Structure formats: C-alpha cells, structure tokens
Amino acid sequence: MQIYLLRHGIAEDAGPGQPDAGRKLTSEGKEKLRHVLQRAGAAGVRPTLIVSSPLRRALETAAIAAAVLEYKGKILECRALLPEASPYDLWEEIRRNGAEQATLLAGHEPQMSSMAAFLLSGPALQVEMKKAALLRIDCDRLGREPKGVLKWMLTPAVCE
16 A cells, blocks of 8 residues: 655645634645645556545645546545644554555644654654655555555655
C-alpha cells in the first residue's frame, strides 16, 4: 500500500474572532501546492482514496490534490487527521480502508510529521513536513504496528 502524507498549503492568518477551522488557503499556498502535485502527477501518483482533515485548509488542499491527480472518488473527512490526533487513531483509519492501493492523507502539523515517524517505526525520528510537502511511504502489511519504507518527499522548493 502506498500512503501519501500531504500537509496543507499556506493558509491565511486567523482574523479577530475567526476560528482556526475556517482558515483558507492563500493564492500563494494554492500555487505552491499545485507545483508539488503536478510533479507528483507527472511521476504517476494516482490515489485510489483521498482522506482529509475536516478543517477548511486541509479540505481545500485535498480538493486541489483530487483535481491535479485526476481522482474521481469522494474525499472522505476524518477527525483522525486533526493536528492533535494520535497517529494510532489514523493508522486504524488506514487499516479500515486497507483494500486501497494508494491512500492520500491531507492534514496538518504536528500530526503529519508524527504520522511519518510512526509509519516508519521510528517514534523518535524527526521529519520536517513543510507546508504543501508530499511524502510517500509504502507499507506492505496492515498489522497493529506499521512497518513502512520511505520512498520520497517533495517540497515546494524542490518543485519550483
């Protein structure tokens, strides 16, 4: 199974009284995200499932990923992709959808970095997920503990 971790693009700052959940992507954030996703698409990335955090900036990120990567399915929302969620809860969500060949997860920090370390069986592993970064980890089994292999990471700086 291919697992793609996609951190949301650059989002607007929260205005006075604006909830964090409502922050949307900036034009620059959308542009950088498209660069990364176009490079991934050119390399053959085609998710069979896209799952997103319910926060607006992640949902917008997932929608852009779906368009650029020619995903025709429904984007699923999942609370296990909220910034403070446990990697264990997200792993259980992935296991529930285990028949998928390539799952793209659109979320936030610090959860994306924590999930990368968790999938790679290295809880102390430090992974820096820049905004709009896309990371691929392959897992050959869906047991209680993942055993993933890092394949690559794309960042906006690499894709410009």
